[in-house]
Amino acid sequence: MDAIQTTVVQLSTPLSLTLIFVGTSLGIFVGAIPGLTGAMLIALTLPLTFTLDPQLAMTLLVSMYVGSISGGLITGTLLRMPGTPASVMTTLDGYPMTQQGQPGRALGLGIYASLVGGLISCVFLVTLSAPIARWSTQLGPFEYFSLVLMALVLIATIDGASLTRSLFSGTLGILAAMPGISAATGEVRLTLGFTPLNGGFKLLPVLIGMFAINQVLRDIANIDQKVPRVSVTHSGLWLTFRDWKNQWVNMLRSSFIGTFIGILPGIGANIGSIAAYSAAKNSSKTPQKFGSGSAEGIIASEAANNATVGGALIPLVAMGIPGSVIDAILLGALVLHGLQPGPRLFSDHPELVHTIMGTYFLANLVMFAVMIASVGFLAKLVRFPRPFLLPIIFTFCIAGAFALSNRMFDVWVMLGFGLLGLVLERNRIPLAPFVIGFVLGPIAEENLCAGLMSSHGSWLPIITRPISLLFVAISALLLMVPLVRRFRKQSDSKKETLHDDAEKTTALNSSEILSENAEDESHSFWSRYGLPVWHTVAVMAIIGMIVFQFSGFFANQHELTQFPQRPVQVVVPFSAGGGTDLFVRIIQKSITENKLLKQPVVIINQPGGSSTIGSRNVKQARPDGYKILCNHEGIITSKYSGKVNYGPEAFDPIAQTGEINLVVATHQNAWYKNLAELLHYAENHPGKVQFGTNFGAVAHFAAKKIEQASGGEYFNYVQSGDGQKRYTMLIGGHIDATIFSLAEFLSYQGDGQIRALAVLSDKRQSALPDVSTAREQHLDAVVGNSFYWWAPKGTPQERIDLLADTLEQAMQSDSVRNSLRELSIAPVFYRGEKLNENISQSEKKFSELVPGSTVQLPDFPFYMIMVILLLMSIIVVQEKLLSQTPSTNRFSSCKPRIWLAVICFVLLCGYVLVLEQGWLSYWLATAFMVAVTGGAMAKWQPNYLLILIELSLLTGLGTEIVFTSVFSVVLP
Template sequence: MDAIQNTIVQLSSPLSLTLIVVGTSLGIFVGAIPGLTGAMLIALTLPLTFTLDPQLAMTLLVSMYVGSISGGLITGTLLRMPGTPASVMTTLDGYPMSQQGQPGRALGLGIYASLVGGVISCAFLVSLSAPIARWSTQLGPFEYFSLVLMALVLIATIDGASLTRSLLSGTLGILAAMPGISAATGEVRLTFGFTPLNAGFKLLPVLIGLFAINQVLRDIANIDQKVPRVSVTHRGLWLTFADWKNQWLNMMRSSLIGTFIGILPGIGANIGSIAAYSAARNSSKTPEQFGSGSAEGIIASEAANNATVGGALIPLVAMGIPGSVIDAILLGALVLHGLQPGPRLFSDHPELVHTIMGTYFLANLVMFAVMIASVGFLAKLVRFPRPYLLPIILTFCIAGAFALSNRMFDVWVMLGFGLLGLVLERNRIPLAPFVIGFVLGPIAEENLSAGLMSSQGNWLPIVTRPISLLFVVISALLLFVPLVRQFRKKRVSKNETLEENTAEEASSILSSETGNENGEHASHAVWSRFGIPVWHMTAVLAIIGMLVFLYSGFFTNQQGLTQFPQRPIQAVVPFSAGGGTDLFARIIQKSITEDQLLEQPFVIINQPGGSGTIGSRYVKQARADGYKILCNHEGIITSKYSGKVNFGPEAFEPIAQTGEINLVVAVQKNAPYKNLAELLHDAEKHPGEVQFGTNFGALAHFAAKKIEQASGGEYFNYVQSGDGQKRYTMLIGGHIDATIFSLAEFLSYQGDGQIRALAVLSDKRQSVLPDVATASEQQIDAVVGNSFYWWAPEGTPQERIDLLADVLEQTMQSDSVQNSLQSLSIEPVFYRGEKLDENISQSEKKFSELVSGSTVRLPDFPFYIILATLFLMSIIVVQGIFLRQSPSSISHSSSKPRIWLAVCCFALLCCYVLVLEQGWLNYWLATALMIAVTGGTMAKWKPSYLPVLIELALLTGLGTEIVFTSVFSVVLP
């Protein structure tokens, strides 16, 4: 009770309330911008919280979390550009309703649904965290597969007008997600030797391309179309009694679905939104209205995606298991503040747990208040002059796609998928099933593969396991109901639908002709309300101030620097924020910054993908000048010998080895094995029956192979189990028999009382586990540890390597660093020179003798997906031949949109990306030129537009560079 009272006092303080308001508002703003995500905002803000109390830090970060998920509905509803993946389904009905002259109602429905979803999930978070989280661990790979299958059914029901086209779109999405390193086997596939594809296509660039870039190009082509007059009244904004009466069941159902989906680790808000939307559509009395402005669709999507936030926090606070990417960053924030995540948080730091819960509740209220208060202004975005708005949106899209992994490849992918989205929609192929297939396909494949590995290739558990069977039955019902409805429709109704669509296209084209000047003057009138002279004066002063800030050198510490380093040093961590390597690097970063060991900032860049291979390759190909270095563990060696990459330590200059962490073999608490020797003996007697959870090609996999090698055979049945959190949930759920954790991971999970250690893979016992024998003491020669290395590109001058090694050596001698590392059970060591080379050579020799792979032959999933895609394409071609007599939009040759303008602007955009990639101009200058030239082209170079356009271009270019580089220390293209 005292902890609750202290938490109430803490959260009611002016500072806490300010952080909640600021964090939620920032989250809404970032979530509303296509290309920027909540994960990016929280990762960038994390270093700024080092000086805050842990409770205040979590208050700020959780508020950003809530705001970022909710903010995505704004641009999705008004501009058909979902700000976040979670708001894709909202776009399907929010944008049509907005186009029907009801943007206020569309936003109001989404805001209310978000609040209800957040409050309901908060109730579960407060009251049932621990039991619900423990129940969720009973779901194994087959249950996850069946659950994802249930969500995949939406592909077949999302577009009732054309089942074949929906299925084709979904299979194309699944196929697009397959290139790269398979999450199921660790093998590289469908890259055709193009190494940047090893990481596959990332969701954010694909999503931005399909929706934002596609929509911008469509808007450019229709830039003469009359902009609808927007009138946002309280009647349209506030939900009526009839709305509550008709939608309360939908809100409750969607909120419960979102909460449940959020609890499951690794699923996410986008899948919660998909599942709730599917359930709402299939239980609706008017399913034909979905996709054309249905209130039910908006409410289902927004209630669910906001509820997943509370659901994902449940395993975080109850078990220390992150339910999403953002939760993994929050978990890392706890560690960086010296707190041990896991069940002991409740007993050791109850005030922190209550702070997280209270903040989540208050942030939902603040989110509602902020968005309701600003909805009138937000709705007027649809009337903002598009020559001003669209180039700025393109700027954020490109910055967001690049900042994801600091690769221009992702920017080109975004542009490519923008064109693909245009082609698909021009052929009446919906985009939503594509995104659904892209998101869910890899999850379904990974879990089905893990299930088949655990069952020795047996498919029957899909229908013999009760929970899995339940999901399969629900999937069949969800598919059967819309198919029956569709079967009842006559051909006459289909022809009427085609005629209505054609009439709508003709009327929209006609309106684009008649609304030329009226639309322009109506939208341009927005500026006149604020007063052009005041705007000009403010803009010029801001531009001058930004130029002074950027080039004075006062803030950047560049004056007087003549020796290395003259600019920030980028330390690339090839894993997501919040992971073990990221935490280690940020501890080092914190010490270097606080002790001012470098004259320039030391910046952490997370570049995940390909099991750490993408970030490693990025540094390998960087300029050998010491400004870009790599922080990685033994994965740089295991990736080479698992075949994921064709390079290893020899492609870098080693700087230092700065830490070692031991590995622990763990089993469930009630497992029949007393030690590792008994486990190995049982595996020898029953080969292939002991299910060993691991991530193929990762260090834990090599360590398990080392244990097998020590006994001279291959006895384990390896089951793909992902990262440490997922292996833990599979272990305590009884889906695997044994696995390997780092010592820090094991200690955080051990407090739950559901696992125990069989052996430590070290040459001596660990003080934190004095009763656990080493593998050597059990006559098993399996000493495998994990070391953290720092690398520079090959050819980096030796004097710069020595300087960086000196800095790292001073850092490792810091008491604060040693204390932080000991809290993570990392042994603070430091090696350089000959000793470092010797350690690397020994690790290479050890891992080169081991061969990784699966003992179960899995189906060739890409082959079957390609066959399905070709089959569906052939059906659509045949249908097109027989339905050729139906009217099409091609017949309106005299009133075509300005395609040439869209093509011209896309070419300018490609030139801008090429300039950034080659570094021919500074980012701010290239961005300002792109906005000015592209916007001027859209405005037909009318003099009335040019002054404001030039000012906006300079403000955006300078402001973006200053905020990203000076505030967040983020590298821009």
């Protein structure tokens, strides 16, 4: 009770309330901008919280989390451009409702549903954190596969127009997610020798392209057509008693689904909204209205995606298991502040747990108030002249796609999928199933492969395991129910659809008249008062930005030739919140606080392929010292596992910092007491011991070293992902043993569900004095791990020396040493000859081990291609037999200007090429792009040109200053 009172007092202070308001508002703003995500905002803000009290830091970060998920519905509803992946399903009904003259009602439904979903999940967060989180660990690979299979079956119910087209779109999305490095086997596939494709297509560029770029090109082509513009009044925002009466079941069901999905580690808000949307459609009396402005669809999507936030926080605070990417960053924030998530957090720091819960509750209330109060302003986006708005959206889309991994390849991917989305919609292929398949396909494949490895290739556990069988049965029902309902109500649906179309047309016509009248009435006022004020403010802002941008040019001209002149990027080839990421952020903090470099150090997380995606990116970077790599010995193991054809020789080593010991761990209730007993059982029962590893990683090689020391090959290796996933599978009983770093083991040990079998070091560790080493158990298996820093081959030696000096100074600081000791990392530092000697020894050690998988896994890409060809054939036959013609745009009163969309797309590609080659600075190239594309859309009318020039300069200078100077983000 004292902790609760302390939390109430803490959250009632002006500083805490200000942080909640600012964090939620920033999250809403970032979430509303296509291309920017809450994960990006929180990752950028995390270094700013180092000096804050842990409770204040979590207050700010959790508030941003809530706001970012909610903000995505704004642009999704008003512009058909979902700000976040979680708002994709909201777009399906929110935008059609806006086009019907009801943007206020669409936003109101989404805002109220967001509040209800958040508050309901908050109840679960407060009351059921520990028991529900523990239950989720019982889901193994086959259960996860069946769960994802159930969600994939829902693809068939998303779009009621054509079951075949929906399945084709979903299968195509699954295939699009397969190029790159397989998460299950580590093999490179479907890249056609194009190395940037080794990392695959990222979700954010695909999402921006399919929805934002596609929609902007469509808007450009139809720029002469009059689109209904309806002012949002607060009377349209409030839900009536009838709305509550009709939708309360939908709100509760969707909130429960979102909370449940959020609890499952790694699933995310986008899948929660998909599941709730499909459940609402399957239980609706009017399923044919979904996708054309259904209130049920908006409420289901928004209640669920906000509920997943509270659900994802449950395993985070209860067990230290992140439920999403943002939760992984929050986990890193806790560890950086010296806190260990899990049951010990409840006993040792109850006030922090209550702060997270209280902040989540208050942030939902603030989110509701801010969005309701500002909705009139936000709705003016629809009334903003499109020649001004669309080029700015292009800018944010490109900056957002690039900022994901700092690769221009992602920008080209975004443009390519924008064209693909345009082609699919042109042929009446729905986009939502594509995105669903793209998200869920890799999850299904990875878990199925892990399950097949654990079952020695047997598929039977899919139907013999009770929970998995339950999900399969639900999948069958979900597939059958819509088909039966569509067959029985086909005639009624046609009549209702015709009636709805007539009502929509009437509403559109009336709303268009109201809009035009309102626009005429406001035109004279804007010309008389608004334009002079705008010009004055714009010119002053441009002058201020120019002064800020170039103020240090002449004063510091002698420093222009000194390295570094811009931020130094450190690529971490793992997810935010992981061990390597935490280590680098500790170093980054020291460099920033002590001003060891003239420029800031920016951390770029590029996970995937057991660190090979990030290492490839640095290997291919310019050898100028502005992009370097921090990786553990995975850079060596990846070479000898066959995942890549390069190793340390492809880089210039900078330094070796920090040494980590490895621990063999098992479940607390396992009968074997040490590593020797485990190996004795494995020798007598080959293939029975399920050993969880990430193939090709250090833990995998360490396990092979144990086998080598015992003189045989006895383990059945199961692809189990990173440390968090291996921990979940271990305590759930899905694997028998695994290997953690000492820091990971100590952080997981607090809940009392795992214990150590041996330490793979020369001597016992003070943190585990009672755990013997492998050598003490008569196994010559000593495997450690270290953090290495690398620069691209050919980087000037003086720059390598400067970076090494900076790292050495950081490692000598007391703050770094203390932080590393808390993580059980030895704060060592090597450079020069000693560094090269250690690298050679590591290469020799790992070259003796050749890991591999003994289970023959299905060729998923081949099967997907066959299914796509089959579905495409069915669609072609249907087209020939039914002679269907594409539906026309009901707004169409003018012929689409296809040529204008083509010109603007070519100009956009030219802009991206200029940025990629560095022919012009970012702000100047952006200003040209906005001015030229906007001018083409406006037909070069004189009354547009002056404002366009001002907007172009404001956009170019503003984005560069905010991204580089405020957030230290490198732009193209």
